[in-house]
Amino acid sequence: MIEGTQQTPVPDRPLTEGLAWFERSSRTVVGGVKRMNLLDDPAEFPCFFTHSAGGRTWDADSHEYIDLIAGKGSVLIGHTEPAVDEAVIAAIRGGSMPPLTPTDYPVAAERLCAVTGMGNRAKFFRTGSCAVTAAVRIARAATGRQTVLTCGYHGWHDWFAERDKNPRAEAPGPVVEFGYDVQTLRELLAATSPAAVVVTPEPALFDLDFLRQCAELARAAGALLIVDEVKTGFRAGPLGYAALAGVRPDLTVLAKALGNGYPVSAVLGDVAVMAAETEIHVSGTYETERLGLAAATACLDLYAARTEAEHTAYQAACQQLADGLNRIFATHGTGAHACLGPGNTQIIFADQEWATAFYRACARRGLLLYCFDDVNLMFAQTGMVEAILDIAAAAVAAVTTQLGGCPPLTVDHLAAYLNRHRVLGKDQQQAGRVLERVRARLGWARP
Ligand SMILES: Cc1ncc(COP(=O)(O)O)c(C=O)c1O
Numbered sequence: 001m002i003e004g005t006q007q008t009p010v011p012d013r014p015l016t017e018g019l020a021w022f023e024r025s026s027r028t029v030v031g032g033v034k035r036m037n038l039l040d041d042p043a044e045f046p047c048f049f050t051h052s053a054g055g056r057t058w059d060a061d062s063h064e065y066i067d068l069i070a071g072k073g074s075v076l077i078g079h080t081e082p083a084v085d086e087a088v089i090a091a092i093r094g095g096s097m098p099p100l101t102p103t104d105y106p107v108a109a110e111r112l113c114a115v116t117g118m119g120n121r122a123k124f125f126r127t128g129s130c131a132v133t134a135a136v137r138i139a140r141a142a143t144g145r146q147t148v149l150t151c152g153y154h155g156w157h158d159w160f161a162e163r164d165k166n167p168r169a170e171a172p173g174p175v176v177e178f179g180y181d182v183q184t185l186r187e188l189l190a191a192t193s194p195a196a197v198v199v200t201p202e203p204a205l206f207d208l209d210f211l212r213q214c215a216e217l218a219r220a221a222g223a224l225l226i227v228d229e230v231k232t233g234f235r236a237g238p239l240g241y242a243a244l245a246g247v248r249p250d251l252t253v254l255a256k257a258l259g260n261g262y263p264v265s266a267v268l269g270d271v272a273v274m275a276a277e278t279e280i281h282v283s284g285t286y287e288t289e290r291l292g293l294a295a296a297t298a299c300l301d302l303y304a305a306r307t308e309a310e311h312t313a314y315q316a317a318c319q320q321l322a323d324g325l326n327r328i329f330a331t332h333g334t335g336a337h338a339c340l341g342p343g344n345t346q347i348i349f350a351d352q353e354w355a356t357a358f359y360r361a362c363a364r365r366g367l368l369l370y371c372f373d374d375v376n377l378m379f380a381q382t383g384m385v386e387a388i389l390d391i392a393a394a395a396v397a398a399v400t401t402q403l404g405g406c407p408p409l410t411v412d413h414l415a416a417y418l419n420r421h422r423v424l425g426k427d428q429q430q431a432g433r434v435l436e437r438v439r440a441r442l443g444w445a446r447p
Contacts, residue, residue, distance in 0.1 A: 010364050010398070017060040021048040039370070044360050046368075052079035055381035057368065065368040066384055066391070070376035073231055076257035077302060078380025084260050087298035091290040104293040111300040112266055115238050118252040121274035124266050124293060126286055128230035128255035129155025131265035132198070134282045135251045138267065139196035139224045142276035147172075147192040151180045152200025153422065154228055165426045179425025180206060180434045182213050189221040196250075200228040201241050202423065203341025205438050208245040215247045224250035224273060230265070231374075233257055235343025237311055238303040244342055260299045264292030310379075317382040318345060321375065324389040332396050335406040335413070338375070339442055345375040350413045354399060354406040361395035373417075411439055411447045 022042045026032040033047055040047075046059035055078055057067040067079070077084065091104065109122040125131045132154040140146060154160045164173035167184045172192065178184040185197065197218040201211050211227070218225040227249040232241040234257040242249050250273050255265035268274070322340035325347065329336045335350030336358075347369075349355035362369050367388060369375060381388070400406075415435050418424045423438075424431040439446070 010361075011366075013061070013063050013364050015043060015046055015059070015061055017062075018046050018048045019043055021060050040356060040360065045363050054078050054080065055378050055384055063366070065363065065366050066381065066388055067368050068375050068377060068381075068388070069368050069370045070378055071261045072256070072370070073235075073374060073376040074256040074259070075261040075376075075378055076234055077260045077299065078378045079261070081260055081302070081380075083302055084262070084295050084298040087294040088262060088291050091294035094290070096290050098288055098290065101288050102290045102293065104290050104297065105288070108293040108297045108300070111297050111304075112254075112258075112268055115300045115304045116240055116252070116254075116268065117243070118240060118249065119268040119270050119274065121271050122266050122268040123274070123277065123282070124264060124287065124296070125255075125284075126263045126265060126289075126292060127155070128228075128253065128265050129157045129160075130284075131253045131255055131267050132226075132228055132230070133157045133159060134277075135226045135228075135253050135267045136196065136198065137280055137282055138269075138274065138276050139226060139251060141280045142273045143195040143222075143224060145193060145195035145223075146174050147194035148175045148196050148198060149178050149185060149188050149192070149194050149223070150175060150198040151178050151185075151423075152202060152228065154198060154200060155230075167425065167427060167430065177425055179427070179430055180210070180423055180437075181425065181430040182210070182217070183433060184425070184427070184430050185214060185217055189217055189223065193221065194223045196224040196226050198226040198228060200230070201232055201245075202346075203232060203236070203241060203344045204339040204346040205341070205418070205423065205441065207441050210437075211242060211245040211247050215245075215249070226251045226253065228253045230255040232343060234299075234303050236315075237343075238300075238306070241342060258299060259292055259295040262292055262295035264296045266296070314377075314379055314382055315342070317385050318343065318377055320385045321345065321377060321388060324385065325392055328389065328393045328396050331393075332400050333405050333408075334396055334400070335409040337409055337442070345377070346373045347375060348373070348409065348414060348417045350407045350409045354403060357399045357403055358395055358406075361398045362391055365391045365394055367391040367395075373421075409444075411435065411444065414439060414442075414444070 022032045048060040049057055051058050057065050112122045113120050136148055163175040163177050165177045199214050215225050227242045229240050233254040236244055251269040253267055258264055322338040322345050325338040337348050339346050359369050
């Protein structure tokens with residue numbers, strides 16, 4: 001049952017304990033919780049959680065949810081996956097911090113190279129931000145060049161936070177944003193002879209051709225291609241998103257699903273580029289800590305062992321979810337669209353107030369969706385799509401009754417969405433071209 005406007009009674013889900021935790025936390029933690037983790041008013045949307053299992057999670061008030069936030073997309077297999085947890089527990093029992101390098105390190109590196117086919121040398125870190133920063137530093141050392149051209153999100157480190165967002169500046173800084181615009185990339189490559197082009201593919205918004213074009217242009221200019229697969233890695237299959245495009249990056253960055261929620265990230269590439277690491281300082285105390293390495297090896301084994309049928313079933317579930325959401329939106333005349341790319345779905349709403357009410361209504365019915373619009377379906381949730389859609393349908397019906405319909409989506413809303421997600425650059429002409437590219441990719445009518 002996904003269509004219709006049936007109003008089923010909503011269980012009362014007070015967030016009393018969650019609010020108490022929020023107040024307690026506010027006494028020692030600025031803002032109560034980190035701003036990005038406060039998706040909404042804590043009285044309306046849960047912000048403290050106690051435990052999770054499989055595809056579900058429980059908040060501080062013991063309310064159960066189907067969890068599509070999934071640790072911001074890091075939990076791809078499912079919570080408490082026994083093979084991963086047991087590998088981590090074995091590493092804890094065996095002493096998690098050896099004096100120097102644990103044997104787990106080369107084992108994880110061998111698995112990563114073999115499973116992804118994206119290089120013959122790997123280096124591990126704990127976070128996506130650290131790994132992308134390392135990839136940029138390695139690329140600079142390998143090429144002897146300084147400038148880096150970038151698009152998409154790459155974490156919180158300074159090299160990225162301080163990037164130049166004005167591609168037409170007379171003296172662009174060492175890191176320049178090209179805002180997913182191929183023409184700007186072409187011009188910047190000619191003007192700056194950069195060390196690398198760093199791309200985060202956004203599969204729900206850009207097609208495979210975008211990555212192919214970036215790869216060709218970078219190669220022709222003698223720049224290295226770094227593909228940031230922190231978000232996309234393993235979602236579209238073990239070989240990664242770039243492989244779908246037939247692109248072999250010089251450096252690939254992985255995190256999130258690499259550890260199914262345990263903190264581990266990696267840079268990998270061929271020795272010709274990775275060897276530059278010996279000339280620079282990219283190292284830290286916890287490089288030799290075993291838990292992330294154990295988790296990564298166990299996850300890689302699971303990804304490699306997945307059958308074609310399992311892979312197909314997961315992709316079909318992602319498709320079923322996006323199609324189902326779009327059917328519900330169409331039935332109610334809701335100005336919203338679920339955009340699907342390989343392994344990645346994002347929801348665009350015409351009205352943010354309406355979107356917030358929708359996410360609250362889902363949460364009240366036991367479904368956690370990320371207010372920042374990514375839908376992170378786990379392998380463990382492949383059989384839960386009908387249940388998810390039933391909740392989404394009830395939530396859309398309830399919000400339509402409460403607020404009236406969500407206004408029709410237009411290209412202006414798409415522009416606002418892309419701006420909010422920092423996809424569009426500051427330059428008007430450039431932003432116009434990218435908006436047009438995404439519009440065409442989504443198959444929306446020209447305004
Ligand atoms: C594409 C991409 N790169 C880098 C990062 C940063 O990773 P982390 O938050 O683990 O530092 C993220 C995080 O969401 C990401 O999505």
